[in-house]
Amino acid sequence: MSTVGELVGTAGAEPAQGHTLLLDDQLCFALYAASRAVTARYRPLLEELGLTYPQYLVMLVLWEQDSISVRDLGAALQLESSTLSPLLKRLEAGGLLRRERRPDDERSVAIRLTEAGARLKERARTVPVDIGAAMGLTPEQHTLTQQLLRLLTANVSQG
Template sequence: MTAADHPRAAQPGGFSTLLDDQLCFALYAASRAVTQRYRPLLEELGLTYPQYLVLLVLWEHDSVPVKDIGVALQLDYGTLTPLIKRLETSGLVRRERSPQDERTVQVSLTEQGEELRVRARTVPQAIGEAMALPPQDFDDVRRILRQLTENVSR
């Protein structure tokens, strides 16, 4: 019996309880595979994947309030603070209270953090090559995943 012949198989446009029919599992497996592919590249830089994401935000914006990093990465303050503290301990970022609002913690790159950006420039290309998607498919997948995130987050 093939998966399509299974009594719980999805009908066209329908849903089932078969693992292969679950979009959530396809997303989970793809996320794990991509994150696993990042690991050796980021280990060379002394970073974890979540630390890399924080640095991507900072490389784009230079100095950012912790709250804005959390919004960009969809991470809560409790998850984000230890990541930033580890980056600070590594000498890549510094945290400072905003002079305008003492409650706001601003995160900025150090010179060492800026230098790491140069070394990290090969990472996106290596990941893109590992994905082996034509440019249009890459753009389509990213667009669909963003739409899916927005829809599910409502």
């Protein structure tokens, strides 16, 4: 099974949206299992960088936009400050970033990469490539999955 066409073609073979209580009918379970499987696949790669998976996501945001508030980081990753605060503390302890209160608004905390944090980006470059290969999806399947997941997230987030 390798093309979208083949996937669509087999769709009729199973009852769509069973609304039953069977585990294998639940899209939620497919999602939950896939998410943990992908995270597990990342684990050994990220271990070499000294990062967990959520920490890696934080670093992705910082490599893209340095000096960001905890608030905006939370908005980007859809995580609460109760999750981010201790996570950022660990990254700071690991020497990858610094947290400083903003002078113009002392409520806000700016997250800035250290030199080590910025340097780590180079070592991380191969990670998306390796994971992409492990996922084994065609470019078409990859894009389609991403779009379906975004649609699902948008609908579920408040519809």
